[in-house]
Amino acid sequence: MRTETDPGTAPAEADPPPASGPDTPPEGDNADGEKKPNRITAFASGTTRRTGEGARLIGQWLAHWASTADQSNDEIRRRLVAAQLEAYTERRTEVEAAFGKETKKVVRLEEEAADGGLTQAQRGQLTFSRETARRLEKTLKEMRKADFRPVQPTERQIARARSFGRLRRGGALIGAAGGAAAGAVNAPPAGLLALLAATGLAWWTAAHPPRLTHRPVPAELLLAELDPPAKPDTEIAEDGTVLEQAVVEDPALFCAETDRLTMAMLSAGAISEGRVRLAAPDALTRLANGWMAKVVLPKGDGANVETVLPKLGKIAGEMDSDRDRFFMEAIHASAGGNAKTIAVAMFDTDPFLNGVPSPLVGATTVDVWNRGIPVAVDAFGQIVYLVLRNTSLSLGGASRSGKGAALRGIIGGALLDMRVNVRLIDGKAPGQDRWRNLAATFIDEEGNRGAERALHLLEAEVREMSRRAAILKKYGVEDINDPKLIDELGGLELVVMDEVLPFTENKKFGNQIKQGLAALSARGLAFGIILILATQVITKGENGVIPRLVSGNISWKWAMRTTDTTESNMALAPGAASSGWDASKLDPDIKGMGILFAEAGYKRLRSLWIDGDDMLKLIANVTTARARAGRLRGQWDDPIEAALHAKKCGTPAPELPTQDGTTVPAVDLTKPGPADTAEALTENDWQILTATADTFGGQLNVLCRQVAEALQAQDGTRWADTSAATVGDTFRRAGVFRKTVRVAGQQSSTGAALDDIRALIKERTVGPGPTT
Incomplete structure (x- = not known):
């Protein structure tokens, strides 16, 4: 081995090479004879360890990247703000383009107007284009003069954006891994090359470990517009005014319907200006025969619900529609409404043409205090509920306008709440006779007798207010503020007067009846005493059919079709017709069609339909429920009936079906009666149905009226005082109505045997006058 030495120094002699021999170990062995590591093996082992360490570092970096830990909260915030800036820029570009388009349209139409005039449609389009161009110009000026001020994201929004980023990056990693695996299977050479590249990257990474920290914010996100605000609070100018961001309209809140409504x-x-928009992107519902929407009126011109709704008729005309197919109404605050929010609906045909069955059919209970009684449906398809908690009702309309159907639903629904005591005064018997056995009090006599009983009932209810006031006083309250008090008070008193005229205009008792109604309408609701008044003749005033002292305290006024505009105003409110709410213009072919004037303003609606077999089911359900609850007349201590009985004008016990097994053959309605009976009763064939409560409430009373008319026709002097009620009382006393009748395919019920009826009629026509 050669080494460097100082200059001038002789090199030392090298040691002589070791001698070879049997005692000399071979190369690669140490002195003890052990095996020394091979250089190739050592290199491979070191490379493997280095590659494994690099792979571990790559895994850590991928986990760091997939968790978005490389992004700071400031970078994410800037990205969210950048999205707002991009949307703002796009919107500004859209407004500029739209303004240019509308300006060109205005210029073209003005040139055409100068050349030869415009059609009516073109004039309307010119007005609309001018308004649109003016609005766009105003928006554009506001956007140009106001700096972009974004809504700064909250910590929760930043955390949510980070979560979405993790999902995206995690999905990308899984996709890449899956793609690599699929590529290796389908193309082994390519997979081998990829494995070698990954191995090389891992080997290199071991010597260059990545830093697992936040990366710097990208340069494109360092714009001044994206900087965080200097102050977290609202920016205030030097002069003290609050800087407000220009309102940027969301295109999703506008559509063809809102544009058409704006023009109208x-x-x-x-x-006078602005543009109607949807309350929310999903606030429009398109139907097969029209559309419905919740819209918001434009700001800036003072328009609100109170100023727009009176112009419903004019707007309908501009929409090429009418009041039968175009509807607008206010949206209550509880439903998210305010002074500028309106519900709008437009249909190709009258939405009230098809009646809606009452949900009372099949119902076994109703909560009149909280939910209310389903009584009608409006143009928007919503069920209208009569909540008896703070509501009294007057129902006016001409004969055959549908008041009876509405009352059927109200009475039937009330009877399904066991807390309600229905006091029914039937002024046009036998209109409500179906409820005779179910009402707590039932009055249907004509003349002074009926008026006297009605007066005693009202007087008893007035005294009842004092009794209830004493109970409420114990709890320190002035009215029923808790439904739990209803039972302690004795239930809710529902006084229904079907046809007010015969009672308030009675010469002997009319004034006293009016006084009783006035007292109950003024204070009754506080004590759970509710009035329902129905009438054909709707004269008001200090001493009208419904005195002003009564009508002024009625919270719901429901008008069916009336004979003229004056009657309509009396049924609703003065000036209602001039505002477009005229019940005399309702379609006479749509029974139950009406206008409701309540706390929310005017509303067109149609009473829910219930009759025929459905009515029988409802009566059966009411009978069963009240019998089980012990709330039929005579099953509970009724202070009102007790007071009436003390005056000898109480309501008789109900005539309920018995189970004695009595069977009467079905009656053939086409078969005429005996010749002598028919001759004695003019040409009428007495058709008596049996077996159903509806029949009992309807046709048997028709029979009584026919009998009275026939007797008077036979001898007017002798039978002058005979009425349907008189004949009915005579029949009942004779026991005719006290048989249980069973007819094939029908349920047993109180009915009447045809032979018994005919025998009694014959007896009365040839014998002495009727017992009164």
């Missing part, structure tokens, strides 16, 4: 409102004078 501008033409109708409902708004």
